[in-house]
Amino acid sequence: MIDFIRQSVLPYFAIGTRDAKISPLGNGHINDTFLVRWSDGEFVLQGLNTQVFKTPNALVENAHKIAAHLAKKRKSNDYTLTVVKPVRTEKGLLAVDLGAQGFWRAINYLPHSHSIDVVSSEDEAYSAAKAFGHFASALSDFDATQLEDVIPQFHHLPGRIDQLKAAVKNDQYNRLETCRDWVDLVFSQQDILQELADVSPTLPLRTCHNDTKINNMLYDKRDMSSLAIIDLDTCMKGHLMYDFGDMVRTFTSPEEEDSTSLQNVHVRESIFAAICRGYLSELGTVLTQDEKASLWLGARVMCLMIGVRFLTDHLNGDIYFHIHYEKHNLARAANQFTLYKSLLEQEIQLKTYFN
Known part of the structure; x- marks a missing residue:
């Protein structure tokens, strides 16, 4: 190469x-x-x-x-x-x-740039969330309809679940028995689909990054200040709840997204709180009330949806995401679904940080 x-x-x-x-x-x-x-x-x-x-x-x-x-x-x-x-x-x-x-x-x-894969402190979470919020705020007056949808319906949970259903039906590689419990979990989450259908029409279209992973915000390694938002490949029009949700998905766990130490995978409350503070400090006057109310939904949807995408790719023979070992996508899916369950378990407390 x-x-x-x-x-x-x-x-x-x-x-x-x-x-x-x-x-x-x-x-x-x-x-x-x-x-x-x-x-x-x-x-x-x-x-x-x-x-x-x-x-x-x-x-x-x-x-x-x-x-x-x-x-x-x-x-x-x-x-x-x-x-x-x-x-x-x-x-x-x-x-x-x-x-x-x-x-x-x-x-x-960018010289002096540095990225991280796992958030280790509230300060890291706050600065990254603030940077992504600053990015979204600066683009709030950009006409999002100028952007083409490079991946149509990228953050469309009903469509992603339909893709999983097709993969389950085909089971081309005879992998269903290795992940049936996770498939059943996904298909049991019908309420969130109705919630999405009710909320989405109330939200304005924004220019969204659509991949707000912690390693897509670069730090300046000289002082660990926020340096740049990178990876604009999936920037499209959409709803900011998904950008917020992807930060929750990638910031809050103490483990990397493919860790198999599921006993350690959980939403760290203090990191979740830091994300809320940082993001809203930049977007507090930009977001509508409906948008702010949608952020909790975005957190749940992104953890569930990325898990669905990993699981679907596992069933389809690993044709989308690069893998480094057999069942890598299954490990990623299990990780994300475990984080999703942690979100649900802490719902009452976590929602207080939007106030």
Whole structure:
């Protein structure tokens, strides 16, 4: 792969390929990401997964529009984070489309950046939630209808459950017996579908990040201050309850999302409280009352829905998320469903932090 990048991709960016150093970067589930360094520059290069992102040109156009809006806000001191921007090819294009050999795009690399996979303190949770809230606030005057839906119905729980039902019916790889209890849990959660149907029509469309995992907020490792929001691939129009919910999903557990130590997987109340404080400190005057009331629903939906997606992929033969061992997606699903159950068990106390 690295030899291919050196010989076939980097020439489009007019950099000296002989001395370029290329190394894998990050631990994303979907795209292939590399750090490219040469004598007088560096950038992040990504090979987009076009099985997941079937309209990659729309993706890079979306990211460009958002970056341009945020750069304008930063210039007027209305956005304080660093903006992740596309690096154009020598011909001024946003990406390199090599057909069967991949779709490649570059973005600026941020020196001194640092990411984490597990939140270890209230301060980390607060600063990251505040940064994601700041991102959403800066985009509150951006016309979300400008963005194409790169993955239609991305956060659509009824559709995700329908996909699970199809996977259960097909059971192509004879895996159902390994996860029947989790399947039964999902199918027992009919009330949340009705709640979604009632709430969603009351919410305004916003520009949403749609993947507010803790490792998509970069810290400045010199002082651990918030540096940048990254990974704009799934930025689309939608409802902010899902962004809030994904923070709850990825911040509150003391374990990584694929940990098999389920006895340790739970929602840490103090981290949940810090998320609420940080996010609402930036969006308190932006959110409508209906939006604020929807945040608790978003927390529950995201834990359940991501579990459903992992479980469906397990049944379908691991065709969506990268796996590193057999039953990896099943381990991820069990982790998320355990976190979901912890949310339900603590509902009364956790809801007090929205007041």
